[in-house]
Structure formats: C-alpha cells, structure tokens
Amino acid sequence: MASLVIAVDGPAAAGKGTLARRLAAELRLAHLDTGALYRATARDVLAAGIEPNDAEGAAAIAAKLDPASLADPALRSEAVGRVASVVSAHPSVRAALLDYQRNFAHRPPGGAAGAVLDGRDVGTVVCPDATVKLFVTASVEARADRRVRELEAAGGPVDAGAVLADMVARDERDTKRSAAPLRPAHDAVVLDTSGLDADEAFEAALAIVRARARTAGRPQA
Template sequence: MQGQPVPVITVDGPSGAGKGTLSHLLADALGWHFLDSGALYRVTGHACVLEGVSWEDHAAVAAVARHLDVVFTTDRNGEVRVAYKGSDVSRAIRTEEGGRGASTVAVIPAVRTALLQRQREFCQPPGLVADGRDMGTVVFPDAALKIFLTASAEERARRRYLQLLDKGENVSLPRLLEDIEERDARDSSRSVSPLVPAEDAIVIDSSRLPISDVFSAVMETARRRGLV
C-alpha cells in the first residue's frame, strides 16, 4: 500500500456509532467512491444461511467468502443495493440477525483473508471513503485520513431501537443493548484484525454529537490535509 496514489479516508468504529451515515456524507461531498465493508461480511453470513452452511464450520464459511457472488449497485435514490447470486438481499442483511452473522463470520481469519483484496479493489480514483472496523489498521493502513467513530453502547442501542421502530419492527431495547455489548466484545477480542483505533486515527465520540457536527469536523480536517 506504500505510495498509494488514490486518497482514502477510513471510518472505523463499533456498530451504531454512525459510521455509515458519516461515510455516505463524506463520499457525497467529495464525489468519492464508498466502501461498506460490513456489507461484505453481512452478505457472507447471509449466504451461509441460504446455502445451509453453519457459521461454526469455519472452512465452509471461508469457502463461501472466497467465492462470494455479490454485486453492489446504486439506485436512483442514491441507495446502495446489494445482490447475492442475482437476488436483492439489501434488506435481509440489515436485520439484527444479519449483524450477528457478520460479527460471527468476521472472527474467522480465512474469511478476512478472502475478503481483503476485494475490499482493496474499491480503491479507485478520485478517492475512497471506507467504512468498517479494520479499514485504517489493516485494509488501508496508509490512508490519508483515519477516523475512529465511537459512542456509548447505551446510545448506540437507543439509535438502533429507533431505526427499527421506524421500520415497523417489534424490538426490545434491553435485547438490542445486550446484542451490541456481545458484538463489541466479539469484535474487540478476535485474534485477527480486532476492533481498535489505528495509532494515527482521530477518535470521535458521537454519543452527544449530532452527525452534522461530526461531518463538519471531519471535513475541516480533510481540508487541512489537502483532500478537499
């Protein structure tokens, strides 16, 4: 990655911190490409369910990841659509079950290896905003700007609760908090690419900040670094 000519901004952090929203805002403002790395892991977990592969069968899950037939497109409303084997799975992979599957398969080293190069292939001119958990530490270690966006588990559970209610889903706030805490523990303790800020990342706690303030702060930093 040394001497990478295409500028990259990485946005890492735990689930529900606002990474996706911030990354979309940055990509739109800069006119850059966008990588939702979590979607690749969500599709891998969902593909295993569709193919009858247990998440506990690491060799079989890695095989699914290596041969993942996934296509990302953007619809007329600017929404990213995800297709697996030609079928739209955008909604299915965004459920709580989809999140659990992503976090579960992401701890498998062979799965991370299988998806590494695919993620790096998103790095195309004029630039890339990469949203994930190890974008700044592993996938794009030479990124021009690294952001680690976090928030308290309670606030992230509250945000997710409101999102799901808005979609008409029947959810339990205590259960969401439990799931988030379990996912945090799994992501931060895995042996390969644990969820930690890169040494040169700017850490932002969004617990009490509106996303507009976070976006403005990151854009100002991007300007100072000559990325805008």
C-alpha cells in the same frame, strides 16, 4: 493509485456508515461499506445452512461472494448482523475479502479520485496507508438507542434490552477476536459522536478530513 483514501472505522451504530457516505458524496469519492461484505457473507452462510462457527465453510462462501448483491436490504436485518459478527471473526473469511477491499481503495470505480471505506479494520489492516483515518465511536448506550430507533422506524416491536445486550456481545467479539480486532489505528483521529446529531458529526468529520488531507498534500479535499 487513488490520490485520497479515507478510512472510517468504529463499532456498530457509532454512525460511521452515515459519515462515510456523506464524506464520499461531499468529496466526490467512491464509497465502500466493508461491513456489507461480511453481512453478505453471513446472509449466504444462512441461506446455505452452514453453521456460522464453521470457518472453512464461511470462507468458501466469502471467496465466491457477488459484490453486486451488496445492496440487498436483507443485509440490514438483526439476524444477519449477529451472524456477520461471528463469521467476520474467522481469519480465513477476512483473508478471502481483503483483496477486494484493497483493490476498491486503490483503484476506485467510476474513475473517482479516491475512496472512503468504512468498517472495523480499514485503518489498521485493509488500508494502513490511508491518507486520513477516522475512528468513530459512541457510548454503547447511545449506540443501542440509535439501533432501536432504526429498527422501530423499519416497523415491528423492538426489545431494547435485547438490542443493548447484543451490542455489548458484539463489541466483545469485535475487540477480542484474534483476527484484526476492532481498535483505532495509532494515527487515527477518534471522533466520539455520543452527544452529536448527524449534521454535527458530519461537520466535525469533514473538518478532520480536510485538515489531514491538506497536511498530506491532497488539495482536492
């Protein structure tokens, strides 16, 4: 079993992915963006011409997902993100991807001493026994603004109003779905990044992780 598992959950564009990657690099742990699994499933659902609301079809795609494809830049597109929000609400899709996530957490690749997983339900469902649980959030306006800036940096015109509306709709789906709804674990530390830049958010998160890890007797943090 890995000696240190860090769960980083939160809504879209709250900054959890950036934090998780930086924490993993700082602490020399393996990192898994669990959202990439759902985005990859969404990409393959689109490629196969399957309707996102087709739970059985989406679950079949998820069951044969190739983890080697998780670095595909196409996963970051808005179209894939919208479909990912739909397919991730299917209990059968979530069940198909659960074992992969748990195996990564408790048997991290490369001989790492632990793992950092970020997503929507890591602390509540995937790794309820995680050493440290962070719930990273921000106001929907702040998150939409971050996403607009990301899209603008990638090139092309961006409809800020549409991005905000999509963010609100995604939050609604994520928090209201029956399977693993987005919510902080009862023992998670909530970190609001609305007024923080990337470095400030990282320092705050690292301090929380080190304090929780010491309490749990994990000296490597």
